[in-house]
Amino acid sequence: MSKINLSNLHPGDKGVVRKITAGSYATKRLYEMGFNTGANLMVVKNDRGPIIVSLSGNKIALGRGLAEKVIVENN
Amino acid sequence: MNTIALVGNPNSGKTTLFNALTGANQHVGNWPGVTVEKKEGQFEFNKKIYNVVDLPGTYSLGAFSEDEIVARDFILKGNPDVVINVVDATNIERNLYLTTQLLEMGAKVIVALNMIDEAEERDIKFDIKTLSQKLGTPVVPTIASKNKGIEDLVKNAISLMDKDVDYKAHISYGENIDSEMERIKGYLVNKDLEYPANWIAIKLLEGDQYVNQVIANNEDLKSSNEFKKVLQEIQDSVNNYDLEIVDKRYEFINNITKKTVFRPSEIVETKTDKIDKILTHKYLGLPIFALIMLIVFQLTFAIGEDVLGEAAASGIEALGGIIENYLISVNSPDWLISFIADGLIGGVGAVVEFIPLIVVLYMLMGILEDSGYMARAAYVMDNIMRALGLQGKTFISMIVGFGCNVPGVMATRTLDNRKDRMIATLINPFMSCGAKLPIYLVFIAAFFPEHGGLVLFSIYFLGILIALLMGKIFSETLFKGESSYFIMELPPYRKPTLRNVLRNMWDNVSGFLKRAGTTIFAVVTILWILARLPLGVEPYSQGSVLGIIGSFIAPIFKPAGFGNWQAAVGLFAGIAAKEAVVATLGMVYAGVEGGVELVNTIQSVFTPLTAVSFMVMTLLYTPCAATIATIKKETNSSKWALFTAVYTFFIAWVMAVLVFQIGSLLGFS
Numbered sequence: 001m002s003k004i005n006l007s008n009l010h011p012g013d014k015g016v017v018r019k020i021t022a023g024s025y026a027t028k029r030l031y032e033m034g035f036n037t038g039a040n041l042m043v044v045k046n047d048r049g050p051i052i053v054s055l056s057g058n059k060i061a062l063g064r065g066l067a068e069k070v071i072v073e074n075n
Numbered sequence: 076m077n078t079i080a081l082v083g084n085p086n087s088g089k090t091t092l093f094n095a096l097t098g099a100n101q102h103v104g105n106w107p108g109v110t111v112e113k114k115e116g117q118f119e120f121n122k123k124i125y126n127v128v129d130l131p132g133t134y135s136l137g138a139f140s141e142d143e144i145v146a147r148d149f150i151l152k153g154n155p156d157v158v159i160n161v162v163d164a165t166n167i168e169r170n171l172y173l174t175t176q177l178l179e180m181g182a183k184v185i186v187a188l189n190m191i192d193e194a195e196e197r198d199i200k201f202d203i204k205t206l207s208q209k210l211g212t213p214v215v216p217t218i219a220s221k222n223k224g225i226e227d228l229v230k231n232a233i234s235l236m237d238k239d240v241d242y243k244a245h246i247s248y249g250e251n252i253d254s255e256m257e258r259i260k261g262y263l264v265n266k267d268l269e270y271p272a273n274w275i276a277i278k279l280l281e282g283d284q285y286v287n288q289v290i291a292n293n294e295d296l297k298s299s300n301e302f303k304k305v306l307q308e309i310q311d312s313v314n315n316y317d318l319e320i321v322d323k324r325y326e327f328i329n330n331i332t333k334k335t336v337f338r339p340s341e342i343v344e345t346k347t348d349k350i351d352k353i354l355t356h357k358y359l360g361l362p363i364f365a366l367i368m369l370i371v372f373q374l375t376f377a378i379g380e381d382v383l384g385e386a387a388a389s390g391i392e393a394l395g396g397i398i399e400n401y402l403i404s405v406n407s408p409d410w411l412i413s414f415i416a417d418g419l420i421g422g423v424g425a426v427v428e429f430i431p432l433i434v435v436l437y438m439l440m441g442i443l444e445d446s447g448y449m450a451r452a453a454y455v456m457d458n459i460m461r462a463l464g465l466q467g468k469t470f471i472s473m474i475v476g477f478g479c480n481v482p483g484v485m486a487t488r489t490l491d492n493r494k495d496r497m498i499a500t501l502i503n504p505f506m507s508c509g510a511k512l513p514i515y516l517v518f519i520a521a522f523f524p525e526h527g528g529l530v531l532f533s534i535y536f537l538g539i540l541i542a543l544l545m546g547k548i549f550s551e552t553l554f555k556g557e558s559s560y561f562i563m564e565l566p567p568y569r570k571p572t573l574r575n576v577l578r579n580m581w582d583n584v585s586g587f588l589k590r591a592g593t594t595i596f597a598v599v600t601i602l603w604i605l606a607r608l609p610l611g612v613e614p615y616s617q618g619s620v621l622g623i624i625g626s627f628i629a630p631i632f633k634p635a636g637f638g639n640w641q642a643a644v645g646l647f648a649g650i651a652a653k654e655a656v657v658a659t660l661g662m663v664y665a666g667v668e669g670g671v672e673l674v675n676t677i678q679s680v681f682t683p684l685t686a687v688s689f690m691v692m693t694l695l696y697t698p699c700a701a702t703i704a705t706i707k708k709e710t711n712s713s714k715w716a717l718f719t720a721v722y723t724f725f726i727a728w729v730m731a732v733l734v735f736q737i738g739s740l741l742g743f744s
Contacts, residue, residue: 022560024314024317025139026560027318028135028137028139028317028321029134029139029491029562030562031318031321032134032135032137032169032172033134033169033562033564034166034168034169034172036321036322036325037322038322038325038329039325044348044351045355047357048357048458049454049455049457049458049461050454050457050458050467050561050563052351052355052454052565055169056166056168056338057165057166057197057338057343057345058165058166058169058564058567059347059351059564059565060562060563060564060565061450061454061457061561061562061563061564061565062561062562063457063461063466063560063561063562065560066560066561066562
């Protein structure tokens with residue numbers, strides 16, 4: 001179990017959100033959209049463009065810059 | 076009359092519920108002072124009429140956007156008798172985040188657990204009784220798109236109105252924060268407050284800007300220096316509290332859902348996931364999007380223009396004839412006949428011919444939106460847009476702009492940071508709106524009758540090119556350094572509800588009609604008058620006021636190849652409303668509103684090259700008054716509206732001149 005940026009995960013990888021290092025506005029937005037600390041997620045797509053992440057089956061597209069600031073514990 | 080407020084996340088089916096409740100009895104206005112739409116409607120139940128206010132869809136009730144502030148102000152100060160919180164059952168944890176904030180406000184809430192059928196498909200099960208108990212609010216399962224559970228919901232909501240509610244669900248934010256809250260509340264006792272004390276305390280600890288302001292200005296509290304110190308302390312340490320509070324809310328939610336929501340251990344691959352494999356495919360996604368857009372435009376023109384548009388045109392002509400004959404038969408004065416026949420029917424009639432086009436376009440866009448595909452479109456375009464300093468959602472507003480720039484500019488509301496939103500607004504006018512189409516068609520008929528499709532496509536394409544180019548420039552200059560980020564929900568694919576699509580289409584079309592009825596009517600009238608002043612002058616001649624204005628402006632267009640007063644008059648009319656251009660050109664060149672005589676005259680006054688430079692000018696220059704007004708409203712600033720008017724004219728002029736000069740050098744004529 002290691003801590004890693006969301007942007008570095010591969011499709012199929014699962015993880016738990018541990019920390020967000022974005023500015024306060026962006027962080028709040030992430031939280032409201034379900035990326036709060038302790039949230040379970042799975043990466044659906046990570047090749048070109050925004051990353052698609054599934055939070056309990058619900059999909060959110062996240063820009064790469066923002067995804068880099070989501071620190072996840074890989075499991 | 077009792078009022079019900081509807082609150083919920085975007086994509087939770089809130090609007091579907093609103094439409095199901097109110098049907099045709101709704102209207103859209105504006106919340107005073109902001110650019111947020113206010114949707115209100117009514118329905119009857121057990122012989123009583125109820126008011127429903129559909130608050131903007133939000134993920135949270137913070138102070139970060141106008142949408143949020145409008146929603147929460149209405150709940151706290153607008154005195155709704157009950158709040159229906161629409162919750163997407165397939166995404167309950169996140170949806171409940173909003174619910175907890177409603178509980179913090181002490182609002183009278185009933186939860187509509189919507190899309191329960193989709194949850195069932197995903198094997199998600201609920202213990203609704205316990206859920207309701209732990210939340211402290213009634214919970215009613217619904218499927219708004221199929222009209223299920225609505226009667227139950229309404230019955231329960233109405234009976235809740237008369238009950239006195241005392242929320243048993245208490246959210247603990249941890250010892251630290253809880254004791255801070257008590258401390259703050261101590262100062263708020265017996266003071267004159269706009270909002271509940273409990274809520275104020277939480278908001279202050281969260282660093283809510285809006286509440287901070289309200290409290291700082293509160294007369295009762297201003298006098299206490301001790302309180303001021305406490306406030307300052309809080310502001311200094313907000314960073315320790317705000318995210319903690321968010322965490323605690325989610326903890327509260329999880330404690331409830333782990334006992335009341337049951338998910339299968341393996342995530343089921345849904346139909347949506349399967350479809351998305353193709354539609355968001357690394358290589359296929361973009362071409363598929365292009366194809367879908369092509370189909371939308373082809374259908375729009377085929378049905379809206381060729382089939383229905385023709386019908387509308389003949390209808391208008393026939394109507395015009397009938398009215399004219401009637402007026403002649405009752406011996407109306409000549410000027411009245413002219414005003415009604417040439418001015419009104421001719422001018423406004425040109426607009427009415429558009430309506431089928433707009434209807435079809437909005438219906439198709441509505442279907443794409445309601446199905447959930449638009450989010451994928453924004454996703455697929457995001458990459459390319461990023462390379463240009465823009466983002467995926469910007470492209471969506473650009474597509475809407477192709478119908479009309481007014482809703483195009485309004486569509487920029489989905490962009491949640493200022494930089495992206497401003498740029499999207501400023502470049503929207505380069506999306507060639509529907510009203511410009513007749514102008515191109517006249518010139519195409521005059522000079523390029525064999526290549527109509529190609530010429531049209533090139534013009535639209537040029538518009539997109541310039542829009543993207545200016546977008547990149549703005550991104551690097553005027554708004555350099557401002558942050559831009561992309562976060563967007565991809566809702567599950569859903570079958571579009573006919574009711575939603577029709578409603579959405581009607582909202583847009585009626586907006587268009589209102590504009591037509593007012594602005595364009597005014598423009599047509601003014602032009603009609605200016606063409607006939609000073610009294611006695613030959614209408615639409617160079618000696619009329621209109622002609623004088625044209626002659627004055629004309630020299631600017633010499634380098635672009637169309638430096639004659641009539642063209643200038645046409646462009647001038649277009650600043651007021653693009654729909655007026657063809658009719659005006661017709662009158663100044665040929666004494667008719669359009670048709671074959673206009674085309675013939677155009678052929679003699681212009682050349683293929685100057686026709687192209689004129690079309691380029693038309694494409695890019697100052698958008699119509701309605702658009703400028705919308706930009707002013709949406710940006711809350713006359714400065715940006717003026718800037719848009721001026722810079723688009725400048726770009727258009729430069730491009731038109733370039734086209735003409737380079738074309739002449741290359742030997743085209």
